Amino acid sequence: MTMDDAFDARLKAAFAQAVEPLETETEADRFAHRVVKQLANPDRKRVLILGGAGSTGSAIAGTQLESVLGQVQIPAEGLLSNVGFLMGPEVLAAGAMALAVGMVAMVLPRRLA
Amino acid sequence: MKASDEELTALVVATKNPAAFGELVRRHQGLVRGMLNRMCRNHALADDLAQDAFIRAYEKISSFKGTGSFKSWLCSIAYTQFLMSARKRKATERVLEKYKADVEESEAPRDMGNVVDLDRGLATLKEEERIAVVLCYSCGMSHSEAAEATGMPLGTVKSHVNRGRAKLQAFFADAEVMVS
Numbered sequence: 001m002t003m004d005d006a007f008d009a010r011l012k013a014a015f016a017q018a019v020e021p022l023e024t025e026t027e028a029d030r031f032a033h034r035v036v037k038q039l040a041n042p043d044r045k046r047v048l049i050l051g052g053a054g055s056t057g058s059a060i061a062g063t064q065l066e067s068v069l070g071q072v073q074i075p076a077e078g079l080l081s082n083v084g085f086l087m088g089p090e091v092l093a094a095g096a097m098a099l100a101v102g103m104v105a106m107v108l109p110r111r112l113a
Numbered sequence: 114m115k116a117s118d119e120e121l122t123a124l125v126v127a128t129k130n131p132a133a134f135g136e137l138v139r140r141h142q143g144l145v146r147g148m149l150n151r152m153c154r155n156h157a158l159a160d161d162l163a164q165d166a167f168i169r170a171y172e173k174i175s176s177f178k179g180t181g182s183f184k185s186w187l188c189s190i191a192y193t194q195f196l197m198s199a200r201k202r203k204a205t206e207r208v209l210e211k212y213k214a215d216v217e218e219s220e221a222p223r224d225m226g227n228v229v230d231l232d233r234g235l236a237t238l239k240e241e242e243r244i245a246v247v248l249c250y251s252c253g254m255s256h257s258e259a260a261e262a263t264g265m266p267l268g269t270v271k272s273h274v275n276r277g278r279a280k281l282q283a284f285f286a287d288a289e290v291m292v293s
Binding site for chain 2: 007008010011014015017018022023027028029031032033035036038039040052053067100
């Protein structure tokens with residue numbers, strides 16, 4: 001605790017006096033109204049910028065995926081060869097892109113709500 | 114009968130009621146804005162930080178366990194916002210330095226009750242001392258609460274408060290000599 005003497009009392013009074021202009025009814029109401037309004041309207045601009053950056057990043061990564069997935073060995077025989085047409089690099093890249101875009105589409109509306 | 118802070122907090126946790134939180138904001142905004150204003154010495158920045166602090170408090174209100182006072186919990190969040198802002202915005206520091214210089218260049222100190230003199234007195238303290246003094250005298254935190262809020266060891270907080278207090282006492286004694 002702070003020391004309890006005359007100077008302490010003066011110091012506390014000075015701090016109390018310093019916040020007096022902020023304690024008026026109108027000032028308190030105005031500030032509280034601003035905060036509550038902000039609670040109802042989250043910072044959409046920030047979320048949209050982050051969402052846009054995320055989507056752009058996914059798109060750029062997607063363009064690189066095809067060359068990476070091109071190195072995947074597709075089985076030529078056995079059961080898996082039946083679904084080999086689904087494992088082409090273009091199809092895998094498109095799938096990954098769809099997943100990324102789907103996640104952005106799921107997260108953004110929640111953040112904006 | 115007026116609901117207590119704890120009752121309003123419980124209502125906000127249970128229902129996320131913005132009106133109940135608005136009442137908490139209305140009650141404590143003066144304290145938080147005053148504290149941030151004394152810490153960062155920039156009225157507009159202090160108000161922005163206070164708004165961010167209240168929004169942060171609303172988001173994590175379920176983490177308020179009620180072991181300490183709501184006021185102290187809120188001041189801890191406001192202090193964290195102040196720290197984050199200070200780290201993020203180095204440019205702001207330069208503006209504050211300029212503001213500090215402007216205050217020092219203006220007229221001679223007057224009576225201690227004057228808000229400008231309090232700010233001028235606080236400007237003579239080191240940042241850690243100013244923060245410790247503001248938390249303990251403006252927010253009414255105990256040394257332990259201030260130590261918890263700032264992450265400083267208890268002994269360090271006590272030292273900062275005592276040194277800051279002694280400097281302020283000397284500052285106001287000098288000011289009174291000049292006036293008389």
